Amino acid sequence: MPTGHKRQGSALEANRRDELLRAAARLFVEKGFDATTTRDIAEAVGMRSGSPFYHFRSKQDLLKAAMIEGLEAGHQRLQAAVAGIDDPERRLRVMIRSHLGTLLEGDCHAPMLVYESRSLGITARAEIAAVSDRYQQAWQATLEQLAASGKLRLPAKPMRLLLFGMLNWSRQWYRSNGGLSLDEIAEAAAEMVLA
Amino acid sequence: MPTGHKRQGSALEANRRDELLRAAARLFVEKGFDATTTRDIAEAVGMRSGSPFYHFRSKQDLLKAAMIEGLEAGHQRLQAAVAGIDDPERRLRVMIRSHLGTLLEGDCHAPMLVYESRSLGITARAEIAAVSDRYQQAWQATLEQLAASGKLRLPAKPMRLLLFGMLNWSRQWYRSNGGLSLDEIAEAAAEMVLA
DNA sequence: AATGATTAAGCAAGCAATTGCTTGTTGGAT
DNA sequence: ATCCAACAAGCAATTGCTTGCTTAATCATT
Known part of the structure; x- marks a missing residue:
């Protein structure tokens, strides 16, 4: 494969880095940011403490990298799921249903890392917040569309906040x-939102 | 005051203990359990580190004491608020509205400490969980009463979970x-729950 | 192809600061 | 005189992170 874009070294590098990211995300969600030591993370991927x-x-x-990666994975999953669906x-x-999937399925649970934001500096x-906002805007647009045709029980913005809470x-x-089940939760939530 | 139940020493003791409890609760909610040092708490009430x-x-x-105290304060507030109200x-x-009050009003915010449960041992x-369950049961009873007369959009149990989420x-x-405002949030939430 | 220079990746060891908590002591109210 | 409440001082463990080094792979040049 003479046109390969990655030397072997780079590929391995990316793999190990991703391993660290995934292990860290899992541990941060499981035990919280402060309760997870860098030694825990290193051990989880078979490295030494430093x-x-x-x-x-x-x-x-x-933490920041894990959060951004998780948020964007969720965003892409959402976009892929709604592609071509026109009925609001x-x-x-x-x-x-897609949101519940990224939230509760698999072993990553990355969206919940947002709750650990307070462990970050203000710039991070x-x-x-910027990445998170893009995700919210996709929801806001759909909700406003529904509100315009009178299919929402509340105005779009409070509805979005309460829905995300649920x-x-x-x-x-x-x-x-x-x-x-996830399907049941999704249907119940939709039932509460739609008029 | 010969019939006083508390000597002055005890009263002061209780005061200082309560000060610690309140300061700890505030800091735990603000920064999280792990990120709050015992020195922070001591300093917040003007004590030395030990x-x-x-x-x-x-x-x-x-933490455990702050959680229990906060949960029971919320429970009493709830009971006082619904006393004598028969219409479900x-x-x-x-x-x-009462729940939102204990959650967001004032400076205590004790119910959110429940989120720090994972920092506790299993016995604590x-x-x-036992104290928390008593609180939930008051809700479950009222929700079941509403469900029985067809005024709920969902069965009582999933409705309770989603409502608490909101x-x-x-x-x-x-x-x-x-x-x-709190009143507006309360009304919006009620709107979503009731058929 | 062979050789030397460079770099990627990680280890071994440990530092400096912080942490929860303990011990011995002291002033003050009863 | 007694004892409650707090202080002063510090210990032992943990923490995030750094430093200097090793090993193997890659690159450039002949």
């Missing part, structure tokens, strides 16, 4: 093996 | 000086 600092300048940098009601239902917090808070009580 | 340990055996004990719809509205977590998550975006 080695992660070759890939990331600081522990906070690691149907689109909202798909968005709700602003970066996160969805995000589900991380506090959702258990994958019992109780409501 | 003195809080005269009143509390450990930092975790301080009216009672739910009052409960929602169980104690907290309300508790409001701490993430509510600002006392702009946007929606």
